[in-house]
Amino acid sequence: MQVKGLKQQAGISLVGLIVVLAILGFLGVLAMKIVPTYSEYRAISSAIVKAKSAGDSAKAIQDSFDRSAEVNYISTLTGRDLIISRENGETEVSFAYEKKIPLFGPASLLLEYSGSTAKNGPPVKNDQ
Numbered sequence: 001m002q003v004k005g006l007k008q009q010a011g012i013s014l015v016g017l018i019v020v021l022a023i024l025g026f027l028g029v030l031a032m033k034i035v036p037t038y039s040e041y042r043a044i045s046s047a048i049v050k051a052k053s054a055g056d057s058a059k060a061i062q063d064s065f066d067r068s069a070e071v072n073y074i075s076t077l078t079g080r081d082l083i084i085s086r087e088n089g090e091t092e093v094s095f096a097y098e099k100k101i102p103l104f105g106p107a108s109l110l111l112e113y114s115g116s117t118a119k120n121g122p123p124v125k126n127d128q
Contacts, residue, residue, distance in 0.1 A: 030103075037099045037111060043072040045115045048082065048093040052117045056091055058084045065093075092118040 012020070047068035054064035062079030069078065076097055083094045094116035101109040 030109075033101050033103075034109075034111070037101065037113075040074060040076060041113045041115070043074055044069075044077060044095060044113075047072060047074065048095060048115065049117055051079075051082075052091060052093045061091070061093060087118060092116060094118065 047065055050068055051061045051064040054060055061084055062082060065077075065079040065082060068074070076099065077095055081095065081097070083096075085092050085094075094114070096112070096114035099111045099113065101111065103109055
């Protein structure tokens with residue numbers, strides 16, 4: 001009588017499952033902390049476009065942004081934080097800010113957001 005070889009079992013071990021679930025849990029928590037800041041960034045980007053079309057003076061643009069910020073629950077920036085400049089005879093509105101998200105203990109995540117109504121993008125930050 002011949003004994004056939006045992007079939008090798010396939011699958012994931014309990015320890016492997018726990019490691020995979022821990023990694024997925026960490027990524028889920030990270031996503032839950034990042035998504036609100038990104039949606040606020042998108043709201044700010046659309047609010048500056050709307051504010052730019054509201055008027056040509058800096059005061060009118062700031063007031064329009066503040067009204068949009070109140071409606072869209074934007075708490076990171078106010079109209080006075082906007083950078084309003086004239087480029088090639090056209091008014092451009094831009095912004096830049098950092099958002100620090102605490103993770104655990106001394107570890108945190110720093111997100112840098114910037115945007116502009118200019119076609120060539122937001123102004124370049126010179127730290128020199």
